[in-house]
Amino acid sequence: MVTSTLLTSPEPRVIAPAKYRVPSIDLVRGLVMLIMAIDHLRDLLHFGHPNPTDLQTTTIALFFARWITHFCAPTFVFLSGISAFLAGRKRTPDQLASFLIKRGLWLIFVEVVIISFITGVDPFFHVIVFQVIWAIGASMILLGLLVWAKAGPKVIGAIGLLIFLAHNVIDLMHNKMINTDLVWRLLLSSNGFNSFDQIGHDHALIIAYALLPWTGVMLVGYALGILYTKDALARKKTLTTIGIFLLSLFVIFRAFNIYGDPAPWSIQTSTMLSVISFLNVTKYPCSLMYLCMTLGIACLLLAYTEKVSNRFSRILIVYGNVPFFYYICHWVLAQTITIILFFSMGHQLSEAYKSPFPFSPNNFGLPLVAVFGVWLLVISLLYFPCRWFGQYKKTHRQWWLSYL
Numbered sequence: 001m002v003t004s005t006l007l008t009s010p011e012p013r014v015i016a017p018a019k020y021r022v023p024s025i026d027l028v029r030g031l032v033m034l035i036m037a038i039d040h041l042r043d044l045l046h047f048g049h050p051n052p053t054d055l056q057t058t059t060i061a062l063f064f065a066r067w068i069t070h071f072c073a074p075t076f077v078f079l080s081g082i083s084a085f086l087a088g089r090k091r092t093p094d095q096l097a098s099f100l101i102k103r104g105l106w107l108i109f110v111e112v113v114i115i116s117f118i119t120g121v122d123p124f125f126h127v128i129v130f131q132v133i134w135a136i137g138a139s140m141i142l143l144g145l146l147v148w149a150k151a152g153p154k155v156i157g158a159i160g161l162l163i164f165l166a167h168n169v170i171d172l173m174h175n176k177m178i179n180t181d182l183v184w185r186l187l188l189s190s191n192g193f194n195s196f197d198q199i200g201h202d203h204a205l206i207i208a209y210a211l212l213p214w215t216g217v218m219l220v221g222y223a224l225g226i227l228y229t230k231d232a233l234a235r236k237k238t239l240t241t242i243g244i245f246l247l248s249l250f251v252i253f254r255a256f257n258i259y260g261d262p263a264p265w266s267i268q269t270s271t272m273l274s275v276i277s278f279l280n281v282t283k284y285p286c287s288l289m290y291l292c293m294t295l296g297i298a299c300l301l302l303a304y305t306e307k308v309s310n311r312f313s314r315i316l317i318v319y320g321n322v323p324f325f326y327y328i329c330h331w332v333l334a335q336t337i338t339i340i341l342f343f344s345m346g347h348q349l350s351e352a353y354k355s356p357f358p359f360s361p362n363n364f365g366l367p368l369v370a371v372f373g374v375w376l377l378v379i380s381l382l383y384f385p386c387r388w389f390g391q392y393k394k395t396h397r398q399w400w401l402s403y404l
Contacts, residue, residue: 021321022086022228024306027313028298029079030320032072034379037330039069041375044338044357047365053280055273061368063276070283073132074291075298076323077214080136081160081221084143085153086228093147099402100144106403107137110328118331121339121358127204129193130186133327135209139218146219157223163216168288171262187212192284193356210285217291232306239303246296250289254278260288318383321390324404326382333378335359341366 042065043049052058052066088096111134113125120127146156170188185195190207197205224242227235255278257264265277281290305313319326342352342359355361366374393401 023313023317024302024308025079025082025228026317026320027305027308028075028301028320029323030316030318031301032075032298033319033323033326033330034316035069036072036076037334037378038065038372038375039072040331040334041378042066042368042371044334044360045341045366045371045374046368048362049355049357049360049365055268055277055280058276060272060276063280065368065372067279070281070290071294071297073135073209073214073283074217074286074294076132077136077139077217078221078295078298080140081143081218081223082225082228084140084218085222085225088147089229093150097144097148100140100147103403104137104140104144107133107140111137114328115331118328118335119358121335121352126202127206128199129206129208131208132214135211135214136218138211139215142215143218143222153223153226156219160216160219160221160223163212164220164291165288167213167216167285168260168262185210188285190285194284208284213286213291217286217295236303236306239299243296243299243303246292246299250292250296253292254281254289260292261290262287315383318387318390319379322386322393322404325389326386329382329385330378333381337374337378 042052050057050062052062084096084100087099091099111131112128115131115133116125116128117123119129143156146159151159167188182197185191186207188210190210192208193206195207197207199205227238252258253260254265261282263280263282265274265280268274268277279293281287281293283290339359342364345364347359347361347364351361351364352359393404
C-alpha cells in the first residue's frame with residue numbers, strides 16, 4: 001500500500017533555494033530608487049517646470065527636492081559595480097565577461113526602445129535619450145571587456161580611480177571639439193539634456209549621461225566588491241574611511257574652488273543661498289565634486305546599515321531587490337498618472353507635445369507639495385508588485401531573470 005501510494009502520488013513541487021543577497025546593498029539601493037522617483041515626478045508634474053538649480057529663481061524646498069535625488073544615479077551605478085563583482089564569484093572570468101556584455105547590450109536596448117517610448121510617449125521615436133540605463137549598460141560592456149582581457153579587480157579599480165579623479169581635466173581644456181564632436185560628448189563632455197543632436201530630418205538624440213565618468217564609478221565599485229568577501233567589521237571600517245575621505249575631499253576642494261567642478265560656488269545675498277551655491281555641483285557631466293559628495297554619503301550608508309533590521313529597512317529592501325523591475329514600472333505609472341491629470345485638467349491633445357516632457361506643458365501641473373503626494377502614491381502602489389516579483393526571483397531559476 002505504501003509503495004502504491006508513492007507511485008500514484010503527485011511529485012512534490014521543488015522550489016529553488018533562495019538566492020543570497022547582501023541586505024545593506026539592497027537597502028541602500030531601495031532607498032535611492034524611491035528617492036529617484038521624486039525627480040522624475042517633479043519633472044513631469046511640477047507646475048511651470050521651474051529650474052531647481054537656478055539661484056535666481058529657486059526656493060529652498062525646490063532646490064533640496066532636486067538635491068536629494070543627486071544621490072540616486074551615482075549610488076546605483078556604484079552598487080552595480082559591486083553587484084557585478086559578486087556575480088562573478090560563481091562564474092569564470094569568461095562567463096562573467098559574457099554575462100556583463102550581454103546584459104549591457106540588453107540595457108542599452110531597453111534605454112533606446114522601452115524607456116524612450118515610455119518617457120516620450122512616441123511610437124515613432126522622434127527623440128531618443130541616453131539616460132542612466134544607457135550609462136550602466138555601456139559601462140557594463142566596458143567592464144566585461146576588461147574582465148575578458150583578464151584584468152583583475154586591482155587593475156580595474158586603478159583604471160576606474162584614474163577616470164574618477166582625472167576626468168575633470170577636460171574642464172581645463174579649451175578645445176572646441178570637446179563640445180561639438182559627438183564622440184567626445186558621448187564619452188566625456190555631454191552637458192545633459194542640453195546635448196541635442198539631430199539625426200536625419202525629424203529625429204534627435206539627447207546624450208544626458210556622458211559615458212566615461214560613470215564607467216569610472218562602476219569600475220571603482222567593482223574593485224570594492226572584494227570588501228564583501230571579508231570580515232564585516234573590516235568592511236565597515238574601510239567603507240567609513242572611504243566615505244569620510246570623499247566628503248573631506250569635497251569640502252576642501254569645493255571650499256577653495258580648487259578642482260573638480262566646472263561651476264565654482266560663490267557667496268550669495270543670503271546664507272542659505274550661499275549654502276545652495278556650495279552644494280550646487282555639476283551632474284551633467286558628473287563632476288568629481290558631485291561624485292565625492294554623493295558617493296561619500298553612499299559609502300557611509302553602506303557601512304552603517306549592514307546590521308540594521310527593522311520594518312522600514314525591510315520595506316526598502318523590497319524595492320532594492322528588484323531595481324530594474326521597479327524602474328520600468330515607476331516610469332509607466334508616472335506617465336499614466338501624468339496623462340490622466342493632463343486630460344482631467346482640461347488640456348487638449350494638441351498641447352501634449354509642445355514641451356520637452358510630453359503631456360507636461362508649462363501651464364499644466366501641481367504645486368510641489370502635491371507632487372510629493374503623488375510620489376507617495378506611486379511608491380505605495382508599486383510595493384506589492386515589487387514584493388511579488390522579488391519573491392519570484394528568489395524561488396525561480398529561469399535564465400532571463402538574471403537580466404531583470
